[in-house]
Amino acid sequence: MASQLQIHDLNTPAILSIVPNPPSNNRIVILIDDMENQQNKLTPDEMIEVLVSRPASLPATMPPLGRDGAFLLQLFMVQSKMKAAKQKADEAEALRPLYETSEYNLTHPNRDILYKQVNIPGCGKGLVAKQVIARGTMIIMDLPLLRLKTAPCDNSYTTDEGEKAYLAENQEIAKQVKEMGKHEQRTFLLLPKYDKSKKAPFIGIVNANALPVEPTGVAVFPEISKLNHACAPTAEYSFNTTTGEARVYAVQHIEPGQEITIDYTLYRWDHELRRTGLTNCFGFFCKCDYICGTTDAGLQAHKQMWNHFASLDQYLVPETAGFMLKFGEEAMNNMYTRKNMCQMMNIWDSRAAGTFFHAWQICLAHRDLQRAQCFGVRALVNFRDCLGEEHLTVKIMQQRLKEYASEAIFEKESYWKGTTPEDENFDTSGLTAKEFHDWLWYPGLLKLMLTPDGTPGSALAWWTVANIPWRHNYPELTEADFDFFHLLPTGEAETGENELEGSTARSYSPRPASTVEGSEATLVDAENEEERLAEDIAVLEVSGGGDKDSDVGPAAHGGAIDLVQTEKDLEYQVTAREDGNIAVADTKLGNLMAEGDAKGAGLHVNENE
Numbered sequence: 001m002a003s004q005l006q007i008h009d010l011n012t013p014a015i016l017s018i019v020p021n022p023p024s025n026n027r028i029v030i031l032i033d034d035m036e037n038q039q040n041k042l043t044p045d046e047m048i049e050v051l052v053s054r055p056a057s058l059p060a061t062m063p064p065l066g067r068d069g070a071f072l073l074q075l076f077m078v079q080s081k082m083k084a085a086k087q088k089a090d091e092a093e094a095l096r097p098l099y100e101t102s103e104y105n106l107t108h109p110n111r112d113i114l115y116k117q118v119n120i121p122g123c124g125k126g127l128v129a130k131q132v133i134a135r136g137t138m139i140i141m142d143l144p145l146l147r148l149k150t151a152p153c154d155n156s157y158t159t160d161e162g163e164k165a166y167l168a169e170n171q172e173i174a175k176q177v178k179e180m181g182k183h184e185q186r187t188f189l190l191l192p193k194y195d196k197s198k199k200a201p202f203i204g205i206v207n208a209n210a211l212p213v214e215p216t217g218v219a220v221f222p223e224i225s226k227l228n229h230a231c232a233p234t235a236e237y238s239f240n241t242t243t244g245e246a247r248v249y250a251v252q253h254i255e256p257g258q259e260i261t262i263d264y265t266l267y268r269w270d271h272e273l274r275r276t277g278l279t280n281c282f283g284f285f286c287k288c289d290y291i292c293g294t295t296d297a298g299l300q301a302h303k304q305m306w307n308h309f310a311s312l313d314q315y316l317v318p319e320t321a322g323f324m325l326k327f328g329e330e331a332m333n334n335m336y337t338r339k340n341m342c343q344m345m346n347i348w349d350s351r352a353a354g355t356f357f358h359a360w361q362i363c364l365a366h367r368d369l370q371r372a373q374c375f376g377v378r379a380l381v382n383f384r385d386c387l388g389e390e391h392l393t394v395k396i397m398q399q400r401l402k403e404y405a406s407e408a409i410f411e412k413e414s415y416w417k418g419t420t421p422e423d424e425n426f427d428t429s430g431l432t433a434k435e436f437h438d439w440l441w442y443p444g445l446l447k448l449m450l451t452p453d454g455t456p457g458s459a460l461a462w463w464t465v466a467n468i469p470w471r472h473n474y475p476e477l478t479e480a481d482f483d484f485f486h487l488l489p490t491g492e493a494e495t496g497e498n499e500l501e502g503s504t505a506r507s508y509s510p511r512p513a514s515t516v517e518g519s520e521a522t523l524v525d526a527e528n529e530e531e532r533l534a535e536d537i538a539v540l541e542v543s544g545g546g547d548k549d550s551d552v553g554p555a556a557h558g559g560a561i562d563l564v565q566t567e568k569d570l571e572y573q574v575t576a577r578e579d580g581n582i583a584v585a586d587t588k589l590g591n592l593m594a595e596g597d598a599k600g601a602g603l604h605v606n607e608n609e
């Protein structure tokens with residue numbers, strides 16, 4: 001039998017590789033990780049010594065090491081190189097566009113059933129609901145067209161180096177575009193583009209469409225890129241690192257005709273940062289009622305409100321987490337205010353869910369298991385609605401909730417100040433919703449709505465919240481509409497003592513239907529859509545019929561990528577050029593139809609065509 005060298009990693013029983021016919025030794029086990037640690041510290045001779053003399057750290061079950069140290073060392077070096085190469089290949093694989101996989105076809109079953117694409121005045125196109133979409137419904141699942149390790153820089157550079165880096169990034173993206181399939185190239189190139197980046201058309205497209213992906217970087221998605229932004233959105237985007245897919249869940253009850261929007265800035269609360277981010281990256285100036293403010297006075301009110309809002313989290317950041325114990329009631333007060341502010345601002349996504357998460361943590365810190373479980377359940381159901389059951393955050397939360405429920409880690413000594421021993425394990429099953437609510441927030445309610453300077457009743461928060469315009473958009477709303485706590489059925493479930501599965505957020509009561517952010521969504525029927533496309537194409541001075549596929553309509557915003565392929569059967573090829581721009585060729589005729597201009601506005605229709 002031919003001899004064989006098996007290379008194992010000590011941490012896993014898996015064989016890393018098999019080397020046929022090695023010069024000696026039938027079975028050699030290398031402690032790869034250990035060797036890597038040693039590699040920089042030991043001379044080759046010492047290394048051989050380590051390898052042949054069985055380090056003390058090896059477990060007894062470890063098979064004997066081989067004796068041909070020199071060969072082993074050589075092998076180890078090769079193995080390290082292989083490992084590095086594999087890591088590189090894995091990284092490249094992670095960045096590979098997944099769009100062409102067979103799964104892709106399964107990702108948009110809801111298109112034209114749950115939602116459709118329409119014109120949204122002031123925003124280009126957008127997606128609106130075709131039927132009622134309940135909170136917690138998965139609307140879109142999408143795979144990246146393109147992924148980048150970091151978000152491209154914007155073009156506000158002031159130095160030559162800055163410009164160089166900017167153009168180099170553009171070229172990097174061009175490389176990926178070149179590797180895409182035809183359909184993907186077309187989809188990508190027809191996405192809206194941020195006009196400011198004329199010298200770098202690809203960055204322009206990425207900037208106007210890219211969303212963050214975990215653990216780092218950004219990605220552009222074919223379907224999700226059709227969604228407009230709202231600071232108080234009706235849906236939420238999230239990325240699943242494990243599966244590499246993105247999902248959009250409804251966070252509000254969305255009525256037919258109401259726009260489906262997501263928050264591009266993902267949890268960035270500071271309203272100036274949000275606005276700057278939206279302007280610099282996505283190329284529009286957000287003037288929503290909820291967060292950004294429409295007038296100067298409104299802007300001031302919002303600023304004041306956000307300062308106050310930011311101060312609510314002061315006991316939650318790691319550096320000051322200790323204060324959570326010292327000022328528990330105040331921390332809970334803050335969460336109560338935070339919850340109300342979210343509701344009044346019409347924010348129902350993970351930001352609102354996060355409030356319950358924080359309240360959960362505060363209660364845990366105070367060993368208040370009963371309330372902790374109630375908040376934990378609320379955090380879980382709300383996060384589940386916004387991110388989906390599969391999301392890691394939700395899974396971890398579910399696990400934690402079970403662990404904490406089963407562990408007797410809660411001691412009486414550090415229980416809230418101001419509460420009585422009877423308050424512990426209080427039977428809440430007979431309480432009305434209102435009574436339950438008061439019980440739940442009891443530590444917070446002790447000093448309800450104190451302002452940061454501690455003046456009772458000066459109610460800065462209420463004043464600010466109540467006087468900004470959105471409140472008056474909904475005169476028909478009552479205080480009851482601001483109550484999250486009918487999320488769970490009454491009785492046992494309210495205590496959080498029953499199974500998590502028993503709690504459901506589906507009894508959520510919706511807000512009245514309205515268009516989002518003041519933009520009236522106009523539904524365009526298929527005929528009008530065709531007409532509009534024809535008009536767009538005429539504007540672009542391109543002859544030939546419109547493309548019936550409404551999702552590849554011309555850029556509604558920026559418009560720097562001209563529509564050059566309008567005949568359905570046209571064979572074309574888009575190639576990325578060395579200078580970072582692109583060339584579109586009619587491959588049947590061998591003509592260059594259009595090409596990017598390194599100095600001009602992206603892609604021009606070739607005059608000679």
Ligand SMILES: C[S@@+](CC[C@H](N)C(=O)[O-])C[C@H]1O[C@@H](n2cnc3c(N)ncnc32)[C@H](O)[C@@H]1O
Pocket residue numbers: 122123124125126192193194208209224225226227228229230282283284285286517555556557558
């Ligand atoms: C990812 S695309 C969204 C779909 C795009 N509206 C279209 O027509 O295909 C992003 C671009 O849409 C526009 N947009 C999105 N949200 C907006 C908003 N709230 N206000 C104004 N423009 C918006 C901006 O031009 C932005 O660069």
